[in-house]
Amino acid sequence: MRAKIGFVVLTNNPLVLRQYDELKLVPVDGDAEEVYIKARNLVHKGHRLLSHPLSGNIKPGLAPYRTIVLTEEADRTVDLDSLNYMSAALEAVQRTGRRAAETIPAAILNDYAAVDLSIFESALLSLQA
Amino acid sequence: MRLELGKIKISDLAFGPQTKVEAGTLYVNQAELEALILEDPALKSCTVHLAKPGEKTRIVPVKDVVEPRCKVSGPGGPFPGFISKVNPVGSGRTHVLSGAAVVTTGKIVGFQEGIIDMSGPGADYTPFSKTYNVVLDIEPVEGIEQYAHERAVRLAGLKTAVYLGEAGKDIKPDEIEVYELDPFTEAAAKHPNLPKVAYLMMLLSQGLLHDTFVYGVDTKKLLPTIIHPNELFDGAIVSGNCVSACDKNTTYHHLNNPVVKELYRRHGQDICFLGVVISNENVTLEDKERSSGYATKLIQMLGADAAVISEEGFGNPDADLIMNCERLEASGIKTVLLTDEYAGRDGASQSLADISPQADAVVSAGNANELIQLPPMETVIGNLAVTDVIAGGFEGSKAADGSLTVELQAIMGATNELGFGYVRGINY
Structure with a gap:
């Protein structure tokens, strides 16, 4: 039987x-790029990406919130696919120009959060199936 | 399966006491249509506007575009799973108000997008500047959640397309197109010397504002499946996708899929068209692997020598596109990819977020990051304020005179990845 992945x-x-405070959350205090950098660092340590880092069709530099799911256990080796996806994602974020969250009105920030939440929940449905 | 598409050419649009088609003019009973839309308790107000080609009108933010259609004979009805029951569609006769379109607008989230300019330089980039548009400006009831709001606007668009489409039921079409495709085993037997080609159509499927539906089923819960190309012409695929205006497939695109039409056109001439496989673009990497593996298997089972793959959206779907390409090529099936590019404003950056040496035949629908200036318009339907935060806009993109500087990304259908547009990227 295929074991459930932590x-x-x-x-x-x-x-x-x-x-989702019942899940194993790693809060990031910073912007979306900070989330990408932290995810890349975890990939360097042997964690594998479970969700694609560029989820959604909002330009990566414009979306203030990002949620990325990785394996709980680190492997002994670095997963090259994960590394490639992270490099491409970081490149895309840096290329599309960034927008500081403080310049976005609160109601719109909430919309961005709702879309990121929804995309995360669609990943969660699949991971918990 | 055989479908006749009876095309009734619409060449003018006006309000009138009765919704009808007469001598190429679509008349719309405004009050009746608004009342129909407001039957949905999720909606507070709806104003119907008309926008014609050449007018100095800007529509923003556009959510979906739908073509009015009605079923004249044969099983099922338009938009199964939403408006009609879920019986299979794609045979018999369907009438189309060709040249007319239903355009839905209304702010669902604050960073929504999608500009249609009916004249000026922006009009050259969108096919929906050439259609006679019945525009629904819709406001929901207070406190509605974004999901319910999106759904209500989506349904309003479909309902209106059917309401208007019914006006063409008893009209003699100007032209009848016939689409008939044999079962794939028979098609292959009839054309033994032609390369057998399947179409792999990728559909965005990731959550709020990023969804697509097939017979009412949310495609993120779908294993890739085979669909008859004619089913698309009756609205089997419906868009719930409201982001990335330039390269999302609206419901109108699904109803008029140009890849399907071109494969039909060449069927029996230089290729043998086997059919369409639809696949999704989910969030997790495991889902992507499952879907690309499954879609590849279906295309192998069809006995294809080659496949055309169209992407929807950008960024993470590039991973699905490349996985599909690599797996098909590894199975000995040649691929041609349809995509668009996010190559930076100068076009110098890498175009896709994922690449492969196997992707050696790629059709580009243009660079979505290219900048364009849009002059002010006399009339704005919808809400111009949103252009400050839409995907292709950026801070300061709106000048005091109402002119806009945006990326092509903000314009409806500008770099559509089915090739339903006017832009392409070429190597030289």
Whole structure:
């Protein structure tokens, strides 16, 4: 039988942090790029990506919130696919220009959080199936 | 399966006391249509506007575009799973108000997007500047959640397309297109010397504002499956996708899929068209692997020599696109990829978030990051304020005179990855 994979949730999204505190959350205090950098560092340590880092169709530099799911256990080797996806994602974030969260009105920030939450929940449904 | 598409050419649009088609003009009973839409308790207000080609009108933010259609004969009805029951569609006769479109607008989230300019430089980038548009400006009831809001606007668009489509039921079409495809075993036997080609159509499926539906089923819960190309013409695939205006497939695109039409056109000439496989673009990497493996297996079972793959969206779907390409090529099936590019404003950056040496035949629908200036318009339907935060806009993109500087990404269908547009990228 295929064992269930343990996972950690790296996020700076307040809605995910508030609604999923029963999961293994790794809160990130910073912008979306900070989440990508932390995810890449975990990949360097042997964690594998479970969700694609570029989830959603909002330009990565514009979306203030990001939630990325990785394996809880680190492997002894670095997963090259995960590393490639992270490099491409970071490159995309840095290329599309960034928008500081403090310049975005609160109602719109909440919409961004809701979309990121929804995308995370669709990953969660699949991971917990 | 045989479908006749009776095309009734619409060349003008006006309000009138009765919704009808007469001598190429679509008349719309505004009050009746607004009342129909407001039957949905999720909606507070709806104003119907008309927008014609050449007018100095900007529609923003556009959610979906739908073509009015009605079923004249044959099983099922338009948009099964939403408007009609879930009986299989794609045979018999369907009438189309060709040249007319239903456009839904209304702010679901604050960073929504999608511009249609009916004239000026922006009009050259969107096919929906050439259609006679019945625009629904919709406001939901207070406190509605984004999911319920998206659904209500989606349904309003479909309902209106059917309501208007019914006006064409008894009209003699200007032209009848016939689409008939044999079962794939028979098609292959009839054309033994032609390369057998399947179409792998990828659909965005990730959550709020990123969803697509097939017969009413949310495609993120779907294993890749075979669909008859004619089913698309009756609205079997519906868009719930409201982000990335340039390269999302609206319901109109699904109803008029140009890849399907071109494969039909060449069937029996230089290729043998086997059919369509639809696949999703989910969030987890395991889902992506499962779907690309499963889609590849289905295409192998069809006996294809080659496959055309169209992507929807950008970023993580690039991973699905490349997985599909690599797996098909590894099974000896040649691939051609349809995508668009996010190559930076100067076009110099890498175009896709994932690449492969196997992706050696790629059609580009253009660079979504290219900048364009849009002059002010006399009339704005919807809400111009959203252009400050839409995907292709950026801070300061709106000048005091109402002109906009945006990336092509903000324009509806500008770099559509089915090739339903006017932009392409070429190597030289």
